[in-house]
Amino acid sequence: xxxxxxxxxxxxxxxxxxxxxxxxxxxxxxxxxxxxxxxxxxxxxxxxxxxxxxxxxxxxxxxxxxxxxxxxxxxxxxxxxxxxxxxxxxxxxxxxxxxxxxxxxxxxxxxxxxxxxxxxxxxxxxxxxxxxxxxxxxxxxxxxxxxxxxxxxxxxxxxxxxxxxxxxxxxxxxxxxxxxxxxxxxxxxxxxxxxxxxxxxxxxxxxxxxxxxxxxxxxxxxxxxxxxxxxxxxxxxxxxxxxxxxx
Numbered sequence: 001x002x003x004x005x006x007x008x009x010x011x012x013x014x015x016x017x018x019x020x021x022x023x024x025x026x027x028x029x030x031x032x033x034x035x036x037x038x039x040x041x042x043x044x045x046x047x048x049x050x051x052x053x054x055x056x057x058x059x060x061x062x063x064x065x066x067x068x069x070x071x072x073x074x075x076x077x078x079x080x081x082x083x084x085x086x087x088x089x090x091x092x093x094x095x096x097x098x099x100x101x102x103x104x105x106x107x108x109x110x111x112x113x114x115x116x117x118x119x120x121x122x123x124x125x126x127x128x129x130x131x132x133x134x135x136x137x138x139x140x141x142x143x144x145x146x147x148x149x150x151x152x153x154x155x156x157x158x159x160x161x162x163x164x165x166x167x168x169x170x171x172x173x174x175x176x177x178x179x180x181x182x183x184x185x186x187x188x189x190x191x192x193x194x195x196x197x198x199x200x201x202x203x204x205x206x207x208x209x210x211x212x213x214x215x216x217x218x219x220x221x222x223x224x225x226x227x228x229x230x231x232x233x234x235x236x237x238x239x240x241x242x243x244x245x246x247x
Contacts, residue, residue, distance in 0.1 A: 022222025030215025037208040040064055042173055044078055044088065050145035050152065051076065051090050054121050060180040061090075064203035068168030071096070071141060072200040073112065074192035076175040079143070081166045083157060090175065091153055095134075095142035095165075096197070102133040110144075118191035121146050134158060140165035176205045 041062045049057045054076065063078050071077060075093045080086075095101035095112055102111050108127035109116040119128060129148050132155055136142045142165050145151025154164035177185050185206070188199040 019222045022218045026215045026218030026220075026222060028215070029211045030219060033208050033211030033215060036204070036211065037062075040204060040208065041176070042078075043179065044090070044173070044175075046090055047087065050147050050150060051092070052147045053123050054092075054146045054186060055090065055175065055178060055183075059178050059183065061175045061186075062177045062179050062205055063173030063175045064205070065172065066174050068141075068171040070200065071168060071171055071174065072192070072197060073099075073195060074189040074199045076186055077141075077143070077171045078173040078175065079141075079166055079170040080172065081170045083160060083162075084152075084166070088172070091143035091145055091151070093141050094144050094192075095136045097136055097138035097140055099136045099142070100133070101136060101142050103127065103129040103131060112192075112195055115195060117189075117195075119146075119189065120191075121189065123147060124149060129155065132158060134163050134165075136165050137162060140167055141171070174200065174203070176203045 041064055044061050044063050046055045046057055046059045046061060055061055071093055073093055073096060076090060077093055078088050078090055080088045094110060094117070099112050100114070103109075104127045105111050105116050107116065110119060110128040111117065122128060123146070129144070134142065134154075140162060142154045142163075144153045144155070154166075157164040175186050177183070185202060188202070193199045
């Protein structure tokens with residue numbers, strides 16, 4: 001065997017090693033991303049159009065499992081409260097304990113503690129709601145749907161003892177992204193960021209999805225590179241060795 005053949009064999013072995021490494025790393029990222037996502041997120045199918053156009057009926061969303069104390073104004077949350085019904089619901093938090101939430105100011109905007117809140121996610125160009133005013137009890141949340149004209153939300157329960165609010169403990173998850181049909185991240189409203197306490201940060205959904213996608217690319221790329229590298233480095237023998245082979 002001459003030097004060229006040894007070089008080609010070495011390159012082939014190197015290609016196979018790199019291919020195996022890529023597949024191994026890809027499997028770790030791919031499976032790790034799925035496990036991480038399963039721990040952090042729960043899938044949920046939105047049952048109504050009350051949060052349209054942010055999320056529509058039938059959308060499959062990824063909701064990060066959180067404790068109720070982590071909820072901030074502007075979050076879209078999944079919650080269950082027996083006063084509202086037996087099934088989980090999706091609404092937007094517009095007020096937390098101690099807030100005075102009212103509608104509307106002279107420009108038809110929702111106000112929180114007297115500060116008007118810009119809500120670009122609302123479909124209607126009219127007032128942000130029918131008129132109301134409420135002070136949210138401590139430890140509770142005031143929730144509205146983005147489809148204000150058709151949403152059965154905290155305004156429907158204003159005459160209840162809790163003034164339409166739900167306990168923080170009723171929240172099980174916060175919606176981070178629309179998985180299907182693909183709709184991207186659910187953004188935190190800038191209007192609520194101007195209020196004390198700010199808004200929550202998105203969960204690790206982009207990192208989870210990035211890990212899964214990167215893993216899939218490495219697995220497919222590594223699996224394809226190994227055979228290709230061996231084929232490209234396999235060359236016919238030449239010179240004396242080749243003539244000897246032909247007798």
